[in-house]
Amino acid sequence: MLKKFFILCSGSDSDILDTCSNGEQNKYAGIGATVFFTAIMAFIASSYALYTVFDNPFIAIGFGLIWGLLIFNLDRFIVSTIKKRNQFLDEVIQAFPRIILAIIIAIVISKPLELKIFEKEINQVLLEQKNDLTLANKEQIAKQFNPNINSLDNDIIALQQQITTKEAEVNALYNSYISEAEGTAGTKLLGKGPVYKEKRDKHDAALAELNQLKAENKEKIASIESQIVNLNNSLNSEIETTQPIIDGFDGLMARVNALNKLPWLPSLFIFLLFLAIETSPIFAKILSPKSEYDFKLEDAESALNTRVERNVKERNILLETDISINNKIYNDIANEEELYNYKRKKARELMQLQTDAFFIKQQKILK
Incomplete structure (x- = not known):
């Protein structure tokens, strides 16, 4: 049950993956677990960050849950859209914008957790800043x-x-x-x-x-x-x-500024940790050789492409044939005397009706 849930989190085709080996299924279950736990960390980080803003646990948890689901959906989308190609360069080009997005997500997730991890040091910096602001405020007043x-x-x-x-x-x-x-x-x-x-x-x-x-x-x-x-x-x-x-x-921006005054090396390592977690599924797909699931997915996609191309060609041929038959039919009946006389009769009746209507209208105007 848990394995199926993590496979669902990986964004892979479960129908195709069910026909693959256990090793292949475990691989994508691991990718899905990474996506899931990254979303959990995003939920925790955003909840803490929003708690420092609203000072209300219910609001913070509510918005944190929405943010965690958003990160989960983005990560799942990033991982599921990366497909193995025959050329490594094509795979890198395909993954590049997704890596940029993963870096942004890693920054967003890691920063609130850094604020919590270094909370005591940040409080000390904020205390010094508050004292300076108090003295400056007294002097100004x-x-x-x-x-x-x-x-x-x-x-x-x-x-x-x-x-x-x-x-x-x-x-x-x-x-x-x-x-x-x-x-x-x-x-x-x-x-x-x-x-x-x-x-x-x-x-x-x-x-x-x-x-x-x-x-x-x-x-x-x-x-x-x-x-x-x-x-x-x-x-x-x-x-x-x-x-x-x-x-x-002591709001969010004040804490971020205070964090920037602390030594940068610990914050860098925390960011690199989340960056590695966030990009590991992407690099795992790029660096791993083409596996059973990739071949079956490519086969299913190529079969679908072939079927679509065949249907399009058949519809084009059917359209061309139908046009040709219609042209031939209309050419054949264009020379029939009976059809000519019938259309001539109807045209005469139409002109008579138009003349009568015009006459009645003019009479009303003259009266």
């Missing part, structure tokens, strides 16, 4: 907010500088009136005279201005700091909004 934040920081520094400058002025006035009282500067008269009072008044006025400036700038700084907090919150919110996009950067 920060460029939108940093100018405003820096401008507000400069405003705070300017307000604080105003307070510092005013404090220095107040301290200078304080030292001035103290020195005047001690007699170490100014008039150098010890005691609290008119000059001392004048300088003390200037200091007190400057101190009041300083206190007022501190109160005003404190409110301004608090308002500016509130704006900075809002901008930082918007910055963090923007980063949190875009971060899931970066976290989801």
Whole structure:
């Protein structure tokens, strides 16, 4: 039962193969088994690849089954259309486009399996890429907010500088009136005279201005700091909004690109393995000598060609004979007087009917 199934997978003529030896049947059963298991691998590979895209096992398995059947049909078609010829070069020319198709199929099958085999290494590469993307994303978003934040920081520094400058002025006035009282500067008269009072008044006025400036700038700084907090919150919110996009950067194309960053030699060997599996039935048919099945298939095809050619020739001869007989019959009756008189009578009746119809039509027009 299993042998018959694999023979069916090989695309060979089971009726002819049943008349061949067991060795010949086993050969084509092996070819069919290769076609079948290649389709199984295609199903597994495509299901995994589609799972990374849709993240749904049912969708992945459904489309993977369709893809596996498609690959099975293509492989079966490739193998079944290769026939042994009398010239090796003719066989190579016949197989060349099928080999190209087999290479394409091998690439399509091997790539998803490579993604699964090197999954851990690919995840490491993707993690590094995600980290780089996260840093780049933060820098890019920060460029939108940093100018405003820096401008507000400069405003705070300017307000604080105003307070510092005013404090220095107040301290200078304080030292001035103290020195005047001690007699170490100014008039150098010890005691609290008119000059001392004048300088003390200037200091007190400057101190009041300083206190007022501190109160005003404190409110301004608090308002500016509130704006900075809002901008930082918007910055963090923007980063949190875009971060899931970066976290989801592990689709099929991202994994393929990550695979290309890994050493190429292991991937090459996996591809060559599937290429050998995919092309082995083709090369087995090309390199193997003409066998019992090939001779019987050629005999059946040649018998069919001969029968078709014979039928075509017989139909052509029958057509030519029928035309010749018809020509002879019409030539014989063309000279008969009875047929001539009959056709003349019918022609006269037809012309009379046409004349009557024309007359009736003209009468209607004139009325």
